Amino acid sequence: MLLVGVQSYNLPLYEASARAGITVWSIDYDPASSAYAAPAGHFVGDIREVDALVKELRFDVILFNGVLGFGINTASAALEALAAMTKIAAPGALLVVGWNPGRTDNAEIEALRPRLTPMSLPGILAPVEFGPRGRAQRDPHRYEIFAFGGAS
Numbered sequence: 001m002l003l004v005g006v007q008s009y010n011l012p013l014y015e016a017s018a019r020a021g022i023t024v025w026s027i028d029y030d031p032a033s034s035a036y037a038a039p040a041g042h043f044v045g046d047i048r049e050v051d052a053l054v055k056e057l058r059f060d061v062i063l064f065n066g067v068l069g070f071g072i073n074t075a076s077a078a079l080e081a082l083a084a085m086t087k088i089a090a091p092g093a094l095l096v097v098g099w100n101p102g103r104t105d106n107a108e109i110e111a112l113r114p115r116l117t118p119m120s121l122p123g124i125l126a127p128v129e130f131g132p133r134g135r136a137q138r139d140p141h142r143y144e145i146f147a148f149g150g151a152s
């Protein structure tokens, strides 16, 4: 799995993933993110250029949470990110998008939708939306699971 964007509060995710047998890499364009690097490896760079950084690896899951509106802030940037992620996705890979409705005009997620296919997984509630949680999270948070490629 590739985690896009890393912060200190992601460290428990690494532990949970290890317990579940999931090998995690990470990427973030902020060099300071290296302090929170995923156990398998970390790339410092823009997700829109991840295909230039990742040579051999192909990912079964790309966790793209909290990036729309936090660095990828336009429809065109979202499409660039998707194009790069598509190149490093293994066949049948899943893209998990966590985003905050209302943080922007939602143009980023709407640009992605025609190029993705909604998916569901047994035992996992998605799409799912959580309400705002006060100052730490002023907007709702929505998780959706997709396959790469449009439905047509």
Ligand SMILES: C[S@@+](CC[C@H](N)C(=O)[O-])C[C@H]1O[C@@H](n2cnc3c(N)ncnc32)[C@H](O)[C@@H]1O
Residues within 6 Å of the ligand: 003, 004, 005, 006, 007, 009, 010, 027, 028, 029, 030, 033, 045, 046, 047, 048, 064, 065, 066, 067, 070, 071, 072
């Ligand atoms: C709100 S945090 C979310 C962190 C983590 N993805 C999570 O779900 O908890 C946003 C992170 O994404 C990183 N980021 C934003 N735009 C990026 C981009 N274009 N390429 C790589 N990292 C980016 C930021 O540096 C920051 O660490």
